[in-house]
Amino acid sequence: MRYIIIILLSSFLISCGNKDQKTDTSEATSESNVAQLTPQQKKNIGLQLGKLTPKNVSSILKLSGQIDVPPQNMISISIPLGGFLKSTQLLPGMHVRKGQFLATLEDQQYILLQQNYLTTKVKLKQAEADYKRQKALNANQASSDKIFQQASADYETLKIQLSSLAQELRLININANNLRGENITTSIHIISPIDGYVTKVNANIGKHVDTNEILFELVNPDDLHLALTVFEKDAIQLKIGQKLTAYSNDQPDKKYDCEILLIGKDFGADRSVLVHCHFENEKEIRGLIPGMFMNAEVEIQSGNTPCIPEDAVVNYQGKDFVFVAKDASHFEMIEVKTGSTEKGFTAIKNADSLLQKNIVVHGAYDLLMSLKNTEE
Numbered sequence: 001m002r003y004i005i006i007i008l009l010s011s012f013l014i015s016c017g018n019k020d021q022k023t024d025t026s027e028a029t030s031e032s033n034v035a036q037l038t039p040q041q042k043k044n045i046g047l048q049l050g051k052l053t054p055k056n057v058s059s060i061l062k063l064s065g066q067i068d069v070p071p072q073n074m075i076s077i078s079i080p081l082g083g084f085l086k087s088t089q090l091l092p093g094m095h096v097r098k099g100q101f102l103a104t105l106e107d108q109q110y111i112l113l114q115q116n117y118l119t120t121k122v123k124l125k126q127a128e129a130d131y132k133r134q135k136a137l138n139a140n141q142a143s144s145d146k147i148f149q150q151a152s153a154d155y156e157t158l159k160i161q162l163s164s165l166a167q168e169l170r171l172i173n174i175n176a177n178n179l180r181g182e183n184i185t186t187s188i189h190i191i192s193p194i195d196g197y198v199t200k201v202n203a204n205i206g207k208h209v210d211t212n213e214i215l216f217e218l219v220n221p222d223d224l225h226l227a228l229t230v231f232e233k234d235a236i237q238l239k240i241g242q243k244l245t246a247y248s249n250d251q252p253d254k255k256y257d258c259e260i261l262l263i264g265k266d267f268g269a270d271r272s273v274l275v276h277c278h279f280e281n282e283k284e285i286r287g288l289i290p291g292m293f294m295n296a297e298v299e300i301q302s303g304n305t306p307c308i309p310e311d312a313v314v315n316y317q318g319k320d321f322v323f324v325a326k327d328a329s330h331f332e333m334i335e336v337k338t339g340s341t342e343k344g345f346t347a348i349k350n351a352d353s354l355l356q357k358n359i360v361v362h363g364a365y366d367l368l369m370s371l372k373n374t375e376e
Helices: 002-033 039-045 108-139 145-171 364-375
Strands: 034-036 048-050 053-068 074-078 083-088 101-106 187-191 196-201 214-219 225-231 243-247 256-263 272-279 293-309 314-316 319-325 330-336 338-342 345-348 359-362
Touching: 002 330, 034 364, 039 364, 053 272, 053 338, 053 345, 101 214, 108 145, 225 256, 225 293, 243 272, 293 359, 314 364, 319 364, 330 364, 359 364
Parallel strands: none
Antiparallel strands: 034 330, 048 359, 053 225, 053 293, 074 214, 083 101, 101 187, 196 214, 225 272, 243 256, 243 293, 256 272, 293 345, 314 319, 319 330, 319 359, 338 345
16 A cells, blocks of 8 residues: 555656646747846837827728720611621721721612602602692682592601601611612612721621621720729728729739729629729820720728837738837737838737737837847
8 A cells, every 4th residue: 555655646746747847838938929128228229119009091902804995985887777798898906987988788678778769759749749739729619628638648648758768768878868760779888987996897798687787896995994893892992083003914014094983883793893993194095905904003091090110010930020018128029910001100900909008119120139039
């Protein structure tokens, strides 16, 4: 029994020794980030303390989007009556002028439409003469009211038909006022309604183009704008009239000054919204193409952000730290998450644990060197 008691006592002493050893190791680890200075050392490095201060600082919000044009500057060219494409010289990327011939089409129905217009015009002339004759006879009670009313109805009906046919001719760019029996044509011309560039050519010579089928697509680049995709958390920081800088991936050094023109009011499934921006210098955007991807940077002002003088932040092994005074001689190194730096002050993101704490604002680098040299 005596030997058993001795063995148990020895085990207890060894266990207590291990606990003491672990406690010493833990304390040593907790003190590894604490620098100690004497009053003379503090005086030599000019150590100064301060607290977090709320300040207005700016940060850069990075966005992406693409070059876009408003709907009124994108034109789809089609022909209301269809026909065979006889000729065209258009290629994607070509510049066209307003009023320029884009293509020529031909079809038998163009002849029939012109014929109907001219024959209706002749009938209208005859109906007008009959209407005037019946009107005079009816005034002298030489003809019945029924005959006069029929003549009047025929005259009005033909006027309507002639006006309708003239509008159909206008749709295929034929001026009804200049149409005569001797100048009936088998072909029509498609005319450019804008100055701009060809973006698509959807037909080849000899192809039959159906009614309202899109032949060409044109774009007027004079009113290019930047459409940015902005997520909900960032959209609330933007406002109409705000300035930003845009650039492409190919030429990141070439900057374009823009202004926010419109902020969408409908979030998509990914919780993003389109923000439309206007280029301030229209002469600089000639080389930009609709659909081109662009990047943008917006300066965001944040009010009452906890900040500290930038000299208070030291970087060690890729992380940022500040020194917090534990007492008059001991200073603990604490990791911080920093924001932007402006006018000598750095924003601190995880500032809650540092509020009202005395932080080393001058001499932090000397403390870092003292601490790490001591560890070595």
